[in-house]
Amino acid sequence: MKKIKTRTRGWIMIIGMIAVIALIFTSCAENEKIAAKSGAQLWAENCQRCHNTPSPSAFSHEQWKTVGLHMQTRAQLTDKERDKIIAFLQQ
Amino acid sequence: MKRINKIGHCLLAIALILLSINSVKAQQTTADSALLGRIAILEQQVADQKPGESHFMVAGLTTFGFVSSKTTFTAPGSMGQITRANSLGDADHYELSPMFLFRHGDNLLVEFEPSFDGTNIGVNWANISYFAAPGLVVHAGYFVVPFGIYSKKLAAGWIDKLAGDPAGLDLPGTDFGIGFSGGFPLGDMKWSYDVSLTNGLQLLPDGELQNAGIVDNNKGKMLSGRVSLLPFSNSSLEIGVSALHSNAGDAGSNFTSANVTMYGADINFVKTFSPFLVNIKGQYNKINVTPQTYTSPVDSSLFSYNNVTSSAFAQISVRPVGSDSFLKNFELAYRYSNYTTPAGSAWGQNFHENDFGLDYWLSWRTVLKFTYAQSRSLSTTSVTAGGTPGLTNINSLYLQFSVEF
Numbered sequence: 001m002k003k004i005k006t007r008t009r010g011w012i013m014i015i016g017m018i019a020v021i022a023l024i025f026t027s028c029a030e031n032e033k034i035a036a037k038s039g040a041q042l043w044a045e046n047c048q049r050c051h052n053t054p055s056p057s058a059f060s061h062e063q064w065k066t067v068g069l070h071m072q073t074r075a076q077l078t079d080k081e082r083d084k085i086i087a088f089l090q091q
Numbered sequence: 092m093k094r095i096n097k098i099g100h101c102l103l104a105i106a107l108i109l110l111s112i113n114s115v116k117a118q119q120t121t122a123d124s125a126l127l128g129r130i131a132i133l134e135q136q137v138a139d140q141k142p143g144e145s146h147f148m149v150a151g152l153t154t155f156g157f158v159s160s161k162t163t164f165t166a167p168g169s170m171g172q173i174t175r176a177n178s179l180g181d182a183d184h185y186e187l188s189p190m191f192l193f194r195h196g197d198n199l200l201v202e203f204e205p206s207f208d209g210t211n212i213g214v215n216w217a218n219i220s221y222f223a224a225p226g227l228v229v230h231a232g233y234f235v236v237p238f239g240i241y242s243k244k245l246a247a248g249w250i251d252k253l254a255g256d257p258a259g260l261d262l263p264g265t266d267f268g269i270g271f272s273g274g275f276p277l278g279d280m281k282w283s284y285d286v287s288l289t290n291g292l293q294l295l296p297d298g299e300l301q302n303a304g305i306v307d308n309n310k311g312k313m314l315s316g317r318v319s320l321l322p323f324s325n326s327s328l329e330i331g332v333s334a335l336h337s338n339a340g341d342a343g344s345n346f347t348s349a350n351v352t353m354y355g356a357d358i359n360f361v362k363t364f365s366p367f368l369v370n371i372k373g374q375y376n377k378i379n380v381t382p383q384t385y386t387s388p389v390d391s392s393l394f395s396y397n398n399v400t401s402s403a404f405a406q407i408s409v410r411p412v413g414s415d416s417f418l419k420n421f422e423l424a425y426r427y428s429n430y431t432t433p434a435g436s437a438w439g440q441n442f443h444e445n446d447f448g449l450d451y452w453l454s455w456r457t458v459l460k461f462t463y464a465q466s467r468s469l470s471t472t473s474v475t476a477g478g479t480p481g482l483t484n485i486n487s488l489y490l491q492f493s494v495e496f
Contacts, residue, residue, distance in 0.1 A: 030276030
């Protein structure tokens with residue numbers, strides 16, 4: 001019984017957390033200033049937060065797509081930031 | 092006669108024109124077929140290179156170097172004992188870790204990083220990420236538990252500005268489980284979350300903690316997470332808070348009721364104040380283990396202590412990126428770190444370290460670091476618990492090379 005209780009509590013916590021996140025997510029929006037940022041600007045602002053900024057020539061088209069997803073897992077970039085930065089790096 | 096001559100000339104001219112047209116045509120056909128052949132080869136080459144839906148790449152890093160150190164241990168009431176050591180391997184930091192990244196389409200990424208540390212081959216992480224929806228990445232497998240910024244984001248040798256790691260940030264480490272993360276705009280600002288449910292921590296007989304591993308030591312799981320806010324639209328500042336809860340006792344042991352709670356706060360600020368790029372990073376961790384009774388390894392007596400550990404570091408580095416000369420490749424760094432483990436335990440100490448560094452960046456991902464580290468550790472252990480009281484001072488000089496490949 002105790003086992004089930006602990007487990008149920010764990011799940012309630014997780015579902016609760018996801019619900020809260022979903023709620024905040026739906027109420028979030030970027031304003032015009034942020035939406036107007038170019039891939040180059042987002043690249044310059046975000047990549048240096050952890051390490052030196054790589055130049056577009058460092059990797060190929062396909063490699064940037066892979067690295068972009070990988071960096072999203074490290075930096076929690078928003079999806080728009082990720083897509084714009086990848087598009088810039090692929091040029 | 093004259094006429095015949097004229098006709099003859101005409102015919103000759105026509106014949107010559109026809110001949111030249113033909114030879115041009117012949118040349119053209121040869122050129123065409125050579126071109127077609129070349130195009131066919133190129134098409135084949137492109138087809139061979141065509142990326143398809145999957146992509147595989149190998150990245151990774153290696154760190155190696157030299158360390159020279161002088162350790163002075165002073166037991167209570169006696170003279171200091173000095174030991175000197177120098178090693179080309181720098182056993183604490185040597186690492187060669189290839190990282191394999193497999194991407195399937197646009198939504199799946201598998202990452203696997205085996206690592207050779209000079210003695211053993213281990214695995215830094217092995218997990219799969221599913222990019223499920225905007226702001227939702229689900230990952231499962233063996234991954235760095237989200238807590239603070241150092242372990243997951245800054246520990247790599249080519250990212251860290253100083254040769255060593257700040258003490259006491261090993262926990263919660265890497266664990267088996269499932270996690271969720273994402274980032275969202277919030278008006279001018281941005282926020283992010285990173286949470287995970289994993290097997291959790293294990294309380295050892297002396298009260299220290301380690302990762303339970305793939306076979307859990309109890310039924311309870313560990314819930315860990317970090318939430319951060321980037322208050323400025325240029326993403327220069329990030330402030331994060333972390334929390335963790337885990338059952339830690341082995342099932343059926345004296346520690347069945349043992350729980351661990353961790354709290355943390357972190358800050359990351361990176362901005363150019365022309366011509367300097369200024370980097371400020373810091374993290375604070377606190378670990379609480381619910382009160383337990385421990386058995387002395389010396390005389391089997393029972394004893395207890397307040398099992399609370401804290402660690403913190405604060406770091407600043409400056410790089411003249413705006414300079415035109417070779418100076419722009421240099422970076423100056425300083426870090427203070429503190430690690431306080433429980434007084435009265437076998438591993439109680441009050442540890443401080445100052446690190447001074449001068450880095451030379453050979454490329455964005457290749458660095459040569461000179462670091463001078465000076466640490467002081469005052470033991471707060473108890474002899475009954477099996478500890479050795481005394482003061483340990485260590486001065487180390489590192490010359491370290493690290494590259495991400």
